[in-house]
Amino acid sequence: MADRTPLHDEHVALDARLVDFAGWDMPIDYGSQIAEHKAVRDNAGMFDVSHMAVADITGDDARAFLRRVMANDVARIDEIGRALYTCMLNTRGGVIDDLIVYHLAEGHYRAVLNAATTNKDLAWLHGQIGTYRVAVEHRSDLAIVAVQGPRARELTTKVLDTGLAEAAFRLKPFSATTEGDVSVGRTGYTGEDGFEIVMPAGDAAPFWRALKSTGVAPVGLGARDTLRLEAGLNLYGQDMDEDTTPLESGLAWTVAFEPADREFVGREALEYARAEGVTMQRVGLVLEGRGVMRHGAKVRAAGSNVAAAAAAGEVTSGSYAPTLSRSIGLARIPSDWDDGVEVAIRDKWLPARLVTPPFVRNGKSRIDDA
Amino acid sequence: MSDVPKELSYTKTHEWIGNDGDGTITVGITDHAQASLGDLVFVELPEAGKKVGAGDAVAVVESVKAASDIYAPVAGEVAEVNEQLEDAPELVNEDPFGEGWLFKMQVDDADALDMLLDADTYEGIVEDEED
Known part of the structure; x- marks a missing residue:
């Protein structure tokens, strides 16, 4: 049976059309892909992207390790709270995965990996550790929700706890704020403004329902694909892979x-x-x-x-x-x-x-x- | 579960056929077909007057996800096409058995219509696919 995200029951309740995506039972749409696409362009939409994997990279050598395994340079995000888009390459220059790395705290980075490449990525990262004093931990206890669109920040900050909401609203693009196990990044995959929020799995359903009640539309993976394509953003496995640089x-x-x-x-x-x-x-x-x-x-x-x-x-x-x-x-x-x-x-x-x-x-x- | 109106006939390839009673039929795609395809973005229809054989690919419906051929259910001549779909392909999603009809045909041999599936048989096919 396919894996289920912590939001699976929400999708079923919303009558989503579910498909197998990289071994996960995921919503392709909730009725109309085009209507969901337009909701993100015109207002705000939310995506369950909990099938993607969170990997925490911690330790004294975390920075040095990432400067070795990532093609982009995490020295560009030495300031705490910054985020960086990067490819992880094999020795032939082929792309193992593309990902966003967040610098959450001193010696603590967080990478969000594609669902289809999670196991391969983790194996690769572990294989690269060698003598680096670093730990790579797969945080399968966390869920991820993306909220995107011109009203995404306004509506999301209504739902977040006050302290986090204020910090989130002040975020510059490609930066993140963290409170306990919740991190909010001003990043996305749609060409619109918005947030990607990582949280404990148990918080995901109440968060989702609260967003829904403020008028944020649930959006499936179908519209996620047309949104990212309009934004000119690559999809791993289609637009690049291990055999292309x-x-x-x-x-x-x-x-x-x-x-x-x-x-x-x-x-x-x-x-x-x-x-x-x-x-x-x-x-x-x-x-x-x-x-x-x-x-x-x-x-x-x-x-x-x-x-x-x-x-x-x-x-x-x-x-x-x-x-x-x-x-x-x-x-x-x-x-x-x-x-x-x-x-x-x-x-x-x-x-x-x-x-x-x-x-x-x-x-x-x-x-x-x- | 999709809607399968009793008064219509069907094909295994998910077209519905309405008998207009004057030697012509109206053809569209079923509710199940439109739901499987998702939002339609283009509909390519034949020219009126075109002669077609049973099972010929005569039209194309294209959704965000995929393009799909539409087959003539019986032999005959295309009598009329739904011009509205040129600018409003979403009518097929919104009202597949009504405003979203695709084309009308003058039928060569009315007996051929007896070979089409009835609603109960088609419903069985859809149930198998939706399981």
């Missing part, structure tokens, strides 16, 4: 090559790739006409007339964008393509144009209307 996944900005003497795992492979020239790039696509680009669709240069089997590009994430009323996608294509492309959709080649993600930011379209 951050440099060909639109994530070069997350790799801290400076200082040059920081020997992080994967550095050598990435430096070699950079010197050789990175041959593939990640781009955003906007489909010109009707139809929907899907994950795995082949992409070719416009006018090249190559067969699908020989097409050098591929859609890594594609869907219909509810905010834009058309199909958008992320794709990996050769680095020297900089003009229009065609995407294979149901045996036809349909024109698409290249754009730089995000497609939508804070509720507003970032692409020109064609």
